Amino acid sequence: MGERQIIAFRLGQEEYAINIHDVKEIIRPTAVTRVPRTQEYIKGVLNLRGVVVPVLNLHKRLGKSEENISSQSRFIILNKGDIIIGITVDNVTEVIRLREEDIEVPEFTDEVDGEFIEGVGKYQDRLLLLLDIEKTLGMEKVK
Amino acid sequence: MAYKVLVVDDAGFMRMMIKDILSKNGYQVVGEAENGQKAVKKYQELKPDIVTMDITMPELDGIGAVKEIKKIDPNARILMCSAMGQQAMVIDAIQAGAKDFIVKPFKPERVLEAVTKALA
Amino acid sequence: MSVNEYLNLFLEEAREHLQILNDELLKLEQNPADKGAVDEIFRAAHTLKGMSATMGYEKIAELTHKMENILDELRESKIVFSENLSELLFKCVDALETMVENVATENSEKFNISGILNDLKNFNQKDIGITQNHEMGVNNKLELNDYDHNLIKVAQERNFNIYEIKVEIAPECVMKSVRAFMVFNSLEKLGEVVKSVPPVQDIEDEKFEKDFIVVLITDKTQNEIAKVLNQISEVEVKEIGSLGLINGSTPQETNSVQEISSFSKTEDAKKGINNKISQTVRVDISKLDKLMNLVGELVINKTRLEQIFRTNDLSALNETAEQIDRISADLQTVVMDVRMVPIEQVFNRFPRMVRDLAKELGKEINLIMEGKETELDRTVIDEIADPLVHLIRNSIDHGIESLEERRKKGKPAQGTLRLSAKQEGNSIIILVEDDGQGINLEKVKSKALEKGIITTNQLEQMDENSIVDLIFSPGFSTASQITDISGRGVGLDVVRSKIQSLKGNVAVESKEGQGSKFTIKLPLTLAIIQALMVKVGPEIYAIPLANINETTSINLNDIKKVQDQEVMVLRNHVLPLVRLAKVLEVPNMDNYESEELFVVVVRKNNKFIGLIVNELIGQQEIVISSLGKFLNGVPGIAGAAILGDGTVSLILDIGTLF
Numbered sequence: 001m002g003e004r005q006i007i008a009f010r011l012g013q014e015e016y017a018i019n020i021h022d023v024k025e026i027i028r029p030t031a032v033t034r035v036p037r038t039q040e041y042i043k044g045v046l047n048l049r050g051v052v053v054p055v056l057n058l059h060k061r062l063g064k065s066e067e068n069i070s071s072q073s074r075f076i077i078l079n080k081g082d083i084i085i086g087i088t089v090d091n092v093t094e095v096i097r098l099r100e101e102d103i104e105v106p107e108f109t110d111e112v113d114g115e116f117i118e119g120v121g122k123y124q125d126r127l128l129l130l131l132d133i134e135k136t137l138g139m140e141k142v143k
Numbered sequence: 144m145a146y147k148v149l150v151v152d153d154a155g156f157m158r159m160m161i162k163d164i165l166s167k168n169g170y171q172v173v174g175e176a177e178n179g180q181k182a183v184k185k186y187q188e189l190k191p192d193i194v195t196m197d198i199t200m201p202e203l204d205g206i207g208a209v210k211e212i213k214k215i216d217p218n219a220r221i222l223m224c225s226a227m228g229q230q231a232m233v234i235d236a237i238q239a240g241a242k243d244f245i246v247k248p249f250k251p252e253r254v255l256e257a258v259t260k261a262l263a
Numbered sequence: 264m265s266v267n268e269y270l271n272l273f274l275e276e277a278r279e280h281l282q283i284l285n286d287e288l289l290k291l292e293q294n295p296a297d298k299g300a301v302d303e304i305f306r307a308a309h310t311l312k313g314m315s316a317t318m319g320y321e322k323i324a325e326l327t328h329k330m331e332n333i334l335d336e337l338r339e340s341k342i343v344f345s346e347n348l349s350e351l352l353f354k355c356v357d358a359l360e361t362m363v364e365n366v367a368t369e370n371s372e373k374f375n376i377s378g379i380l381n382d383l384k385n386f387n388q389k390d391i392g393i394t395q396n397h398e399m400g401v402n403n404k405l406e407l408n409d410y411d412h413n414l415i416k417v418a419q420e421r422n423f424n425i426y427e428i429k430v431e432i433a434p435e436c437v438m439k440s441v442r443a444f445m446v447f448n449s450l451e452k453l454g455e456v457v458k459s460v461p462p463v464q465d466i467e468d469e470k471f472e473k474d475f476i477v478v479l480i481t482d483k484t485q486n487e488i489a490k491v492l493n494q495i496s497e498v499e500v501k502e503i504g505s506l507g508l509i510n511g512s513t514p515q516e517t518n519s520v521q522e523i524s525s526f527s528k529t530e531d532a533k534k535g536i537n538n539k540i541s542q543t544v545r546v547d548i549s550k551l552d553k554l555m556n557l558v559g560e561l562v563i564n565k566t567r568l569e570q571i572f573r574t575n576d577l578s579a580l581n582e583t584a585e586q587i588d589r590i591s592a593d594l595q596t597v598v599m600d601v602r603m604v605p606i607e608q609v610f611n612r613f614p615r616m617v618r619d620l621a622k623e624l625g626k627e628i629n630l631i632m633e634g635k636e637t638e639l640d641r642t643v644i645d646e647i648a649d650p651l652v653h654l655i656r657n658s659i660d661h662g663i664e665s666l667e668e669r670r671k672k673g674k675p676a677q678g679t680l681r682l683s684a685k686q687e688g689n690s691i692i693i694l695v696e697d698d699g700q701g702i703n704l705e706k707v708k709s710k711a712l713e714k715g716i717i718t719t720n721q722l723e724q725m726d727e728n729s730i731v732d733l734i735f736s737p738g739f740s741t742a743s744q745i746t747d748i749s750g751r752g753v754g755l756d757v758v759r760s761k762i763q764s765l766k767g768n769v770a771v772e773s774k775e776g777q778g779s780k781f782t783i784k785l786p787l788t789l790a791i792i793q794a795l796m797v798k799v800g801p802e803i804y805a806i807p808l809a810n811i812n813e814t815t816s817i818n819l820n821d822i823k824k825v826q827d828q829e830v831m832v833l834r835n836h837v838l839p840l841v842r843l844a845k846v847l848e849v850p851n852m853d854n855y856e857s858e859e860l861f862v863v864v865v866r867k868n869n870k871f872i873g874l875i876v877n878e879l880i881g882q883q884e885i886v887i888s889s890l891g892k893f894l895n896g897v898p899g900i901a902g903a904a905i906l907g908d909g910t911v912s913l914i915l916d917i918g919t920l921f
Binding site: 156160201227243 | 309
């Protein structure tokens with residue numbers, strides 16, 4: 001069985017992770033312009049070296065408390081399919097090689113963010129919630 | 144009575160070829176002309192049912208001849224005989240009132256088909 | 264029928280033509296400007312080609328055909344007669360002579376022409392720039408744009424039939440484009456061809472396999488159409504089917520293309536994979552050189568920046584920053600320039616169209632075209648053709664009078680239609696002018712009242728210009744029959760909405776009895792627009808200048824309410840007001856209350872509306888960026904622009920804002 005490289009980050013109390021292949025880059029928060037008439041979890045758009053990129057407020061999307069802005073806050077810029085989009089995180093922790101056998105697909109009963117999680121990775125004594133990016137971005141709907 | 148045909152082409156060889164095809168199939172070639180001007184004159188004299196008209200000819204070319212003949216007889220049926228690569232001229236001829244066209248080198252069946260359709 | 268019967272006649276005439284070729288070539292050598300000689304040579308080669316092909320002497324036919332190509336270039340003065348060319352042509356004649364004599368003695372050409380064909384080919388490539396740059400794709404899918412949808416919708420409302428006709432041209436046909444032309448010619452007598460796949464231009468250029476699809480609006484039946492088309496040789500009507508109801512989806516959802524899946528019988532149309540032909544632009548190599556130079560400069564400056572980083576030399580930093588500023592401005596200009604193509608591409612199809620229409624209507628029209636070299640953004644060029652066709656048809660049909668009428672009025676029998684394009688600052692102005700009867704104000708008035716576009720009260724307050732402008736109103740159409748030339752029974756409102764979608768505008772001036780003038784104003788490019796930057800609370804928005812009529816200031820106390828609608832009085836007219844902060848849901852507006860506000864008067868569908876903002880920042884050129892696929896289609900937002908300080912500002916789309 002193989003392993004996958006993931007980037008782990010903190011959001012509130014939990015630690016999440018996404019596949020490194022979906023990450024374009026990680027930047028410090030910059031000015032974001034609000035876009036009216038969009039979903040509440042759309043934070044706005046920013047200027048990434050001349051390209052206008054939307055930013056999704058992951059806290060709101062996953063039903064967390066408000067963004068906890070600190071010097072550790074980051075925008076992770078994702079590149080999924082032909083969509084480039086940023087997500088807000090509190091803190092990027094590290095890049096991890098996770099063995100496939102350490103990933104479990106638990107049954108979420110009534111957890112709020114269950115629908116966006118594709119599995120839980122066990123790494124040392126930590127539990128990493130593996131984010132399903134397509135579902136998080138609502139890409140099924142975009143298509 | 145057989146349909147009367149006027150064959151116009153600057154090459155005697157081509158005229159003979161067309162004449163041959165048509166007369167073997169029951170048409171009566173009543174006249175020939177080797178340029179546009181003569182074609183117009185012969186048209187007035189012979190009042191054919193259909194004209195086969197070459198495009199590139201000295202004196203008056205085929206398109207000019209179509210225009211002249213159409214002035215004399217708006218109902219004239221003219222079949223253009225074109226060479227490859229003369230698309231633009233064929234379009235001009237059709238706008239001038241030609242009924243149909245055939246492209247050299249032509250097969251006898253094509254000539255007959257076009258003549259039949261034009262006379263229909 | 265044996266070819267031998269003709270052999271002697273063939274040989275005799277062939278020798279004659281060879282003689283002509285030799286004689287005239289000699290004449291041409293003496294006097295290279297002798298056009299008559301070129302014509303003679305061309306004709307001799309051409310006749311020889313026809314004869315030999317008929318006799319089955321393919322090598323003679325091929326060689327004469329290749330000669331013709333070069334002679335044609337010579338005739339059109341695309342190449343000049345040189346010693347080299349003379350040598351080559353003589354060599355060809357010698358080869359022809361040998362072949363003809365071989366035919367005489369052995370009844371076969373017996374000659375290897377590959378060497379000389381190669382020489383001809385090399386000559387062609389060396390002296391004539393052969394450009395082959397068209398990407399071809401088999402595209403059987405029918406795609407309709409907003410413009411087509413509008414036309415079809417209106418036609419449906421008026422109970423006309425809309426057919427999708429699939430026509431196949433016999434595989435042995437050698438002039439497919441001419442057959443296609445005859446098909447179009449016949450169909451246009453029956454109704455209105457609104458669309459074809461592939462596009463007409465490609466069909467004219469023979470860029471199709473064996474079949475093509477045409478959409479026809481007509482009052483005729485399928486049988487009548489089939490009967491007319493089947494009279495054309497080498498043409499077969501494969502299918503005629505009704506184009507089903509196009510669902511009334513909103514423009515945002517439709518975007519620009521929509522697949523018609525209701526064509527009942529066409530399997531191909533359904534299966535059709537969308538091999539969309541990618542848009543290409545042919546670029547002058549000098550423009551690319553300029554780009555290379557600028558990029559080179561950029562690299563040099565990058566190296567300088569790295570040096571400055573090591574040496575901490577701040578004055579050098581300033582200088583380099585200025586350099587980069589200049590280079591990026593130049594880069595922008597050149598890149599924009601690359602996107603520009605001359606409007607000639609669109610204009611070129613008009614002479615024939617005008618000629619055909621004039622003939623059909625028994626009018627005489629002199630078409631004058633000016634400014635064909637004016638350049639427009641590629642994307643605009645593609646979109647502007649349909650509206651222009653409409654205006655030109657309109658002028659010929661309704662504007663220019665019949666011969667008798669013109670004579671009666673003491674006008675020259677020949678009407679004049681002037682089509683011109685020019686650049687004015689950052690705009691392109693296209694004029695369509697005629698010296699026809701102009702627009703009858705009284706007719707417009709009664710029609711507008713009759714159609715319920717305006718009320719008598721409103722009419723009383725309108726000046727002449729506003730009345731003439733009513734012809735652009737939705738539902739106003741002077742064409743009563745679909746068979747009208749300009750007709751399709753669709754009004755000029757389609758033209759206006761199309762042009763507005765290109766961030767431009769169209770206006771009309773008319774002098775009764777003397778003619779009318781349509782003025783189209785378009786931005787030079789869609790990628791860069793002039794915008795007014797405004798502040799709404801803490802946020803900055805850009806409003807395209809093309810939508811703005813004027814700006815004014817207002818005191819909070821001067822905002823009145825009429826039936827819950829905020830209004831103001833501007834020069835004795837009541838102007839409805841919209842608070843941008845409200846429609847854009849701007850948060851924390853409490854901190855931005857003030858007595859003095861500003862109003863941006865914009866135009867939406869013939870109506871003026873005042874947008875209330877906090878501050879006018881100023882006019883600015885902005886580069887439009889898309890919000891990306893993820894946020895596409897937010898109503899009221901046309902895109903985003905990156906401002907000088909690096910922040911992003913949104914561009915308002917007045918059409919969908921409220």
